[in-house]
Amino acid sequence: MENIFNFSNELQGKIALVTGGTKGTGKAIADRLVEAGATVIITARNPPAEEKPDQVFISADLSTVEGTRKVIDKTLQKFGKLDILINNLGGSETKGGGFTVLTDEDWIQSLQTNLLSPVRLDRGFLPQMIERKTGVIIHIASIQAKLPLYDSTLPYAAAKAGLLNYSKSLSNEVAPKGIRVLTVSPGWIMTSASEKMMERIAESSNSTKEQAAKSVMDALGGIPSGRPAQPEEVAELVGFLVSPRAGYLTGTEFVIDGGTIPTI
Incomplete structure (x- = not known):
């Protein structure tokens, strides 16, 4: 079977949503999808520093039920469909110091943001994808799902581990219905x-930022490439995974x- 792809405009006509899309990796992903021809919706609590005519912004707190419902309703009301969902929102705001300093509120907030937000968005957008027998969902997880930093981001690591398991399970359920689900860590x-x-x-x-950075590198066991990733490098991988070129990929973690994780 021969496939011919148009790399320069391969997402033309597609509607994509990128959560946490106003800065960092989310912004880089949104920009990459626009370059491929998609109409892109971005969400965050605060508006982007620079508004772009080719992106639609929806203000919402996706750590809440109300916030996810707002994004689902506004997206489907305006566009009538969603083809690509990038669950990029995530992060850790908990205190360092290990399990003894963490409260129930710390755990709940991290689970709401890093696990339950994508679960709710998937549940809201999947029915119309299944009806049309097409769609791609990307969950942005983290290597901390398998390599946790217990001193600084314990709830975040636990939530991302849950997201990894959930993503694999969801892919098994919806792949026969035409939906691809993938994880990028x-x-x-x-x-x-x-x-x-x-x-x-x-x-x-009680240390400097430089010492803190070294402690993270040491906790990770070092980065063989010698540096952190740039947001655009992650965005390029996501851009490929949502494209027709990756049509046979589903249920996989990338x-x-x-080279940080030392095992295969």
Whole structure:
């Protein structure tokens, strides 16, 4: 069977949603999908620093039931469908110091943001994908699902491990119905959120940001490539995975970590 793909405009006519799409990796992914011809919706609590005519912004707190419902309703009302869902929203705002300093509120907030938000969005958008027998869902997880940093991001790591398991299970259920579900697990990405994490670790350990960064590198066992990833590198992988070129890929985790995870 011979397939002919148009790489330059391969997502023309597709409607895509990128959560957490106003900065960092989410912004890079949104820009990459626009370049491929998609109409892109981005969500976050706060508007992007620069509005773009080829992107639609929906303000919402996706850690809440109300926030996810708002995004689902507004998207389907405006476009009538969603072809590509990138569950990129995630992050850790919990204190460093291990399990003893974490409260129920810390755990609940991390689970709501990193696990339940994508679960709710999938549940809201999947019915129309199944009806049309087409669609792609990408869950942005983390290598911390398998390589947790217990001193600084324990709830985040646990939530991402849950997301990884859920993503695989969902793919098995909906692949026969024409929907592809994939997971992308980045290692350390150089974003503004990474900078803030270094500040929190430094504060809790009474050290400098440079020492905090080294402690993260040491905890990860080092990065063979010698540096964190750039957001655009992750976006390029996502751009391929949602394209027709990846039509036979589903139920798989793609790790992009510069070689950080030391096992196969």
